[in-house]
Amino acid sequence: MPTNIDNRRIVKIDETIAETPTVKTLVFKDTLSYFAEPGQFLMVWIPRIEEIPMSVMINSKEGFAAVTIRKFGIGSTSLFERKKGDLIGMRGPYGNRFKLGKKYEKILIVGGGTGLVPLLRLATMAINKKIKSTIVMGARTKTEVLFEKLTKNIISGTASSLFVCTDDGTYGIKGTNVSEMTKIVRNENFDCVYTCGPELMMKAVVDIAKQNSIPVQASLERYMKCGIGICGSCCLDSSLICQDGTIFDGWQLSKMLEFGSTYRDKDGQKIKFA
Amino acid sequence: MPTNIDNRRIVKIDETIAETPTVKTLVFKDTLSYFAEPGQFLMVWIPRIEEIPMSVMINSKEGFAAVTIRKFGIGSTSLFERKKGDLIGMRGPYGNRFKLGKKYEKILIVGGGTGLVPLLRLATMAINKKIKSTIVMGARTKTEVLFEKLTKNIISGTASSLFVCTDDGTYGIKGTNVSEMTKIVRNENFDCVYTCGPELMMKAVVDIAKQNSIPVQASLERYMKCGIGICGSCCLDSSLICQDGTIFDGWQLSKMLEFGSTYRDKDGQKIKFA
Amino acid sequence: MSVDDKNFKLSVDIDEITLRNPTMLASGILGISQSIFERLYDENIGGIVTKSISVEPMKGYPNPTLIPLSGGSYLNAVGLSNPGVNAFSEELSQNKNIPIFISLVGSSEKDFAKMIKVFDSLNIIGYEINLSCPHVSKMGMEVGDDPEAVSKIVSTVRKNTKKPISVKVGVGSVDVIELARTAIDAGANIITAINTLRAMSIDVETMMPILSNRIGGLSGTAIKPIGIRCVYEISKNLKVPVIGCGGISTWQDVVEYMLAGASAVQIGSVLGSAGPRIFNSITKDLKKYIERKGIMKISEIVGIAHKY
Amino acid sequence: MSVDDKNFKLSVDIDEITLRNPTMLASGILGISQSIFERLYDENIGGIVTKSISVEPMKGYPNPTLIPLSGGSYLNAVGLSNPGVNAFSEELSQNKNIPIFISLVGSSEKDFAKMIKVFDSLNIIGYEINLSCPHVSKMGMEVGDDPEAVSKIVSTVRKNTKKPISVKVGVGSVDVIELARTAIDAGANIITAINTLRAMSIDVETMMPILSNRIGGLSGTAIKPIGIRCVYEISKNLKVPVIGCGGISTWQDVVEYMLAGASAVQIGSVLGSAGPRIFNSITKDLKKYIERKGIMKISEIVGIAHKY
Ligand SMILES: Cc1cc2nc3c(=O)[nH]c(=O)nc-3n(C[C@H](O)[C@H](O)[C@H](O)COP(=O)(O)OP(=O)(O)OC[C@H]3O[C@@H](n4cnc5c(N)ncnc54)[C@H](O)[C@@H]3O)c2cc1C
């Protein structure tokens, strides 16, 4: 098995899965990604176009992994458009991982959009360890609901459960995943809350977890160039998201003044979250 | 245990042993040298003076090794003059090793001068493996006899034996180690002959071994710069003494037109052996 | 052992500046955030050089901008992305006690004069002029390869500030000693050597250059022997304070640069594998080294190799 | 599959020369013995460049002349030791079919003219002029850094031989493209890039430079990205045949140089760890690569990276 994660691998796209009109999963063979820890990310190279960080998506085939892309700017759109047989490159997986306490019995997973990618790897692992997982996923509207079938497969035959929310109520529970979470934690105790998604959503999740005295772990995103702790572009307060994170616990998050407040753009200027 | 033999180690000389007026042994601590195979050599750095190849000498202390130097030109003389506590550097051990056949029972070792250094490591190993070793050492005159006591210690209590010859008969058997070898192989069978020393002596040993159909291994010397197969200065016919050798068997030696005939000087010109 | 004694042993002087130890952050590495500078200072770093700042904010090149190569070497072409003089002076406005050099990059004398006007009232210890970025047109190396431009820019900076100026040189197409001499003659106090070397990497499967800018700068372990040589030659020939940089990843590398003539050193790429705590561990090991060698003060070893 | 087919796939043309495959021995590596050349040719090497030869024999510097650094890089200052023109023409006198370039080094036009007079009747395919040895005064780089001297020497060689001439350039203090251009304008047919880079290593325990010459040339994996960049820039700007050299240790490295624009490559330092059989294994792997990629002839990949 290869061990140097910094080594760029060029892989052929083995399969593409259209998740929604704007989200696609690309499946490829790569041992290092197959063995990625939940929460780790790849630096994905789209030759002569871009290199962008992408969480490692699970795939059912042994030795295979995937990335799930939301079409956005140049890089993600170009990746989105890659076809079966196309070559892309990658290095990593980088970053730390979601941690499952040894004695955990029940966890709560709250995610939205492609933020679900690392959470599904976590859920798979938790369920393998017989930890009961309550998964709350949010989307703006019915057509944007991601990974519902896959998640049902993961939890089927276990005590775990899935709640799908849409902001506009076109599917599942009407409301945000955050409002659903508020209800759930009122009635049930959890050993830990895990979250990934838009930062303001995560900020809300972290606040609710704190108010309910539940440990929490969130996977943060910042603009990344190197992905390995050299360039500094991903800094958030004194942390480097790529090297110290991407996952931080409630205690670390509580000291981060910029979390949910400001981020830095490509030239390093601080911008306020809208 | 360190593994990169190319890494330069700087060691303090732990002890110096005057072997003869012109030969001295310097003892130092170095794990890689301690574990050297019989026949391997070091590139010994005398800071700001020279770097010269030296066979690894045995030493009784665990983790220690030594080099035994004959005072000659600038490099060897400067090394010869180093005192206890002085710093020298080294890389290696380099080169292949004397091979002991699995079924060997009796071997013959013929050496002269500092050529005995690798042969003593071999003898120690052979005797540990219960192989009966007949050691024939030659010197020009009594004061130049090397390692006699040490060798006696090595063979004491075993079936192995030692013959010391001096050209001028001032000590031990009168005559060369080669003439003594001729007598010995007439009366006894050996699985292999091992030799190291002046090239014309080795040439004679190899010829006698061949005439008597005994396998033979000889450790050759050529001017070395890199010690690792890059510079080409140690070439002998199409072999690189440092990388393919220093030890060659009778079959390889029989194809070497330059063996015992010519060598190359520091600028690469071919010179005939006197 | 008192804190003073500890500081005394590792403290170094570079021109009129005193740092508590010889380790500094190299420009462009984690170099845009005051919070990060404070974290590094807590990790016992001696001094900081910021990312090279230009008058206007620069987005830099698209990714890939950094490629990890094998064995601790890296190739980068970030394109001098930086927040620009205004945002960055805001960033540093709360700095109190951290010894910060601001690295400046620009294409004209005016650029430099403008930036100094904004920065000079901040709590900083000096400037480093980047004349050696090997992969951005009209900035860095293209300026550094033109002795007349170097001379003009350095004199302009000199006229506009009383703070120490270091000029960062690289191995380009002008002799490094000549470049350093030109800079010193124009009023620089210190030379930083070296920047990255112009280099490239092509992927054999896609047959395409990997960096978006195609050509970038080589850093990390690969360039250390070249950096050592430059520091040795500059300090031997010009007798000016030199800050060594390039491929440092261990305390031995720091010592090697100092023996070659560096008064202090900058550390960059290794942060990728070792993280900010490397400053703490290197300074501890440096202290052990001088104690083992019976040296009173680490600055005593600066340039010792010139004697042999 | 016939031998012809095998040869066809890997064979390359450099100027008027055809080699059976793109791998060559770099100058100064194992380069003084016809018996060694024959062994390498049995290992399927494409061509040979000899050690740089001077008019008179040269002993070179005392040892240490070569230092293995970490990760497959090396530092050397052998001081151009070589047997001189007479002994070496004797050495090569029996050469029949091995494609040999003789590398020449000298300090004056006369030196070169003298050597060509002796060598030109031998069975050799061309000359490589070493203008880039970074550590011997008045030879190599000191000449290479003086465009006028380069021009004179190359024209002299041109006047004295009809055989192809390659000029070997390095990263010194003159721009590598300008140096190549000067050489081509003066009559060179091929550029070899690159030689070693001026570098140094100091031991931290003794505090002394390790090489007897103190300064030497860096070779091996460290310099590959710099070599790739030089080949890319020279071949892109000058459209001349380039032989790539520097840090090659795998078939991927050979492909990378060819994509950058090299018609053939030279391999040196890696012989220290891999031995002569590396030519056999690299050529086998090159063949697999082009077959997997559906490429008819390896020469088709030369310079492909320029397109992107
Ligand atoms: C650790 C991590 C994991 C991620 N996982 C996923 C995932 O699984 N699926 C997914 O669709 N997206 C994921 N993203 C976000 C994804 O990287 C960006 O959406 C993508 O880079 C956009 O690139 P672009 O060229 O299309 O956008 P651009 O048009 O270049 O930029 C638009 C915005 O995208 C973001 N962005 C662009 N480049 C980067 C970059 N290098 N690093 C971080 N953000 C960037 C910035 O917010 C930027 O403002 C992840 C980001 C991070 C940091």
Ligand SMILES: Cc1cc2nc3c(=O)[nH]c(=O)nc-3n(C[C@H](O)[C@H](O)[C@H](O)COP(=O)(O)OP(=O)(O)OC[C@H]3O[C@@H](n4cnc5c(N)ncnc54)[C@H](O)[C@@H]3O)c2cc1C
């Ligand atoms: C594999 C090997 C093992 C050796 N083991 C020993 C040993 O255990 N004890 C010992 O006393 N000697 C040993 N030698 C010989 C020793 O290396 C030389 O005697 C020594 O290098 C002389 O150096 P100098 O500077 O004193 O001589 P110089 O005056 O420089 O040269 C005199 C002669 O010494 C030889 N020599 C010099 N430098 C080298 C070199 N770099 N490589 C090879 N030969 C050289 C040459 O024959 C040269 O003509 C060994 C040599 C080799 C190749």
Ligand SMILES: Cc1cc2nc3c(=O)[nH]c(=O)nc-3n(C[C@H](O)[C@H](O)[C@H](O)COP(=O)(O)O)c2cc1C
């Ligand atoms: C990602 C990256 C960005 C850099 N940006 C700058 C810069 O803005 N200004 C500068 O003078 N040097 C810059 N450099 C060069 C470094 O300061 C340093 O000179 C070089 O990396 C060698 O040191 P190292 O081997 O320790 O990394 C950068 C280097 C890297 C790797």
Ligand SMILES: Cc1cc2nc3c(=O)[nH]c(=O)nc-3n(C[C@H](O)[C@H](O)[C@H](O)COP(=O)(O)O)c2cc1C
């Ligand atoms: C020990 C040694 C000796 C060298 N001697 C020469 C020489 O005589 N002439 C020359 O042009 N290059 C010489 N070189 C440079 C090599 O030919 C080559 O350009 C350089 O080593 C880079 O290739 P590599 O990384 O594959 O070794 C020498 C290199 C080494 C390591």
Ligand code: FES
């Ligand atoms: S992305 Fe470069 S430091 Fe995190």
Ligand code: FES
């Ligand atoms: S000593 Fe250099 S090749 Fe053998």
